[in-house]
Amino acid sequence: MPETSGANILLRRARRLRKLTGDDRLQSQSEIDQQNMTASEILSVALVRPMEIMLQDPSIFFVNLYTGYFYGVFYTFFEVFPLVFPPFYDFNLGQTGLAFLLCLIGVIVALLIYFAYVYFYMVPDNINNGFREQEHRLVPAVIGSCLLPVGLFMFAWTADSNIHWSVPLVGVGIFVIGHFWTMQSLFIYLPFSYPKYAASLFAGNSVWRSATAGASIVFARPLFINLGVHKGVTLLAGLSVVGIFGTLALYVFGKRLRARSKFAES
Template identity: 50%
Template sequence: MELFRDSVMGQIIRRLTNDKILLYSEEKAGTDKHTMMAPTDQYAMMAPTENLQNTMLKPEQSAEGNNSGKEKDVNFVVEWYSDEDPENPQNWTGLKKAIVLFQLCAYTMAVYGASSMYVPGEGDIMREFHVGATPAALGLAVYVAGYGIGPLVFAPLSEIASVGRNWVYIPTFFLFVILSIPTAIVKNFAGLLVLRFLTGFFGSPCLANGGASVGDIYPALQIPIYLSCWTAVWFWGPAIGPVVAGFAVQAKGWRWGLWEIVWLTAPLILFLSFTLPETSADNILHRRAARLRKITGRKDIFAASEIAQAQLTTGDVVWDALIKPMEIMIKDPAVLFTNIYTSLTYGIYYSFFEAFPLVYPQVYGFNIGETGLCFLTIGIACLIGISIFYTYQFCYLLPEIRKNGPRAPEHRLVPALFAVITLSAGYFMFGWTVQSNIHWIVSLIGVVILVTSNFLIFQSVFVYLPMSYPKYAASLFAANDLCRSVFAVACILFARPMFENLGIGGGVSLLAGLSCLGIAGMFALWKYGAWLRSKSSFASS
């Protein structure tokens, strides 16, 4: 019932019934309703020793009791009722957290999967709209551009206490589902591209804020462990897309691949609307303060986030959305390198998969559906990557932290030090084993190696970035997402011409060589990252 009450639909029903059903603890009759409040100039918690009606005096009584004219304007800050407050997402049961994590993963997989469900139908799109291979690839490219730009808007918006995570997730995902319908029936190529961009844009909140939601519900030491599940899903999403759409496109044409996006996401938006609870602590306390004001009739009760938000201007929101991510990246060399390297790696990763339709149908005689099945190797690679990451976490890092205290963020990069080396090996193995006289399984082993390496690199970086500047985690992820997506768009467009001109071996070897560029940089970041942060003009400001 709590899942439903705290979901978007639960909150709508509460509003429609004037908060008469789906009650919170302080709204229930006969319940001791304690609160932790503090004057805004102290922010010290008062022990809850009386029920709400006795603790929260009327303003006139409060002023008389304090015998000070200055106290008339004192605001009281609503905080958690206790360290074990069940409404604090950090205190949710393991089952409730697991349900929320599953929902975030399903949401993320659906949006990422929708990017590649388009790919099996590119040949049909070329024939129907009379366009070449590069224009046809724009359908994937503009989708990636959309979910790269979206976080600049939605990441800072979700940090506003009165908005929270859910009122970003659900309305935008609803628009994603609605726009997916005309995308499947559009009759002209320009309209198809516009709709693909818009679906990518409105699908982006889970990609921008999913990691923040994981951080909302798990303690700091556990975040890397559970964040790896979310990271694995956005790796696996593009792999599932061609598998799901491949056989449908082969049998019914390219539109069926896009209809499958609707069939997948329509039930999911209903599920999330009714069962995904709000995870933002600021938003939860914001709503609690509003309830307490309504119950007591007092106007001097606020959440700390409300007080901060009252001082927030439109310019502040725009600054955080558009300028702050770029400011951090420009002023901090460690963040700049991280964004450049992950952008390069991400672009190479997307470019690489453009080789699949040129390899397995032409060299090994696979049909569209069978070619899609080759993407399942990504799932195997993610499982291997998670196993390696967990081994490092549980066998070394966590025992080290318990013994010697918190470690520098650079310790999170250790798995990536090995992965940057094996990454190039995986690309070379694939590029030079896709020959008719060599079994196809050998090249797919190379795919497993390179995807495992990519997973470890991104997982390490996604943990490292927010630990460098925890206060600006949303801005860091937004900047990284934008850089990666912009680079991926360019790579998608030049990938097929590159493979056609250089051949598979030459093209993949070029990608392998480019991936080597970050080896020295990753080791330098691991060794000198703390020193670079100390010299950062952003950190000093």
């Protein structure tokens, strides 16, 4: 793929010119800036800046909090499946493992629909109307945020020995579809809105999501054992509903938030 970072394009151009001319005075602005940076400044940019942006920009704070949350919910499946399918449906270890294939099926379905959305709508829209404001790319996230609690509620309320095992797994598939659309849309929104700090944003988000996923494995089993599978998953689904309002707020008020942010670009 072609390089899109202006700083990196100029850096490569400066390297080519130095090689052609042998003149080491030819440097890009990024090289000049980095020459004067101390080790503590480099460390600060790498470790402190992602947290600084997150705490000072409400849009980034919401994206990190929300993606970390439903990423962690996804990892609770590793704890809740053994509490549902063996006792309720007499699944053995192998059959319980096969139940996770619904996550793969959900991703494939989400990917195919998303490709169709990009090919039949986004590409023609960009050609005819040009690049619209960044919030226009949040439409899949709005739909996906609604699917997240739908899938969880369906799993929570149908995980019962009197209901066929395929029904709660359909809920898992719906959740995974919503998960994919929401994360994909938000991760496109970030670099378009904050191109200068995209690397720092993704680094901070990755740390946040990974930490949440690790913590979810710790609290998931006690949660489901103490509350029960039905109430435990219902609690996670109820918290997911809050994300719908947050995503809608980002879609409606995102432009105003970007205008106030010192990190974003219009």
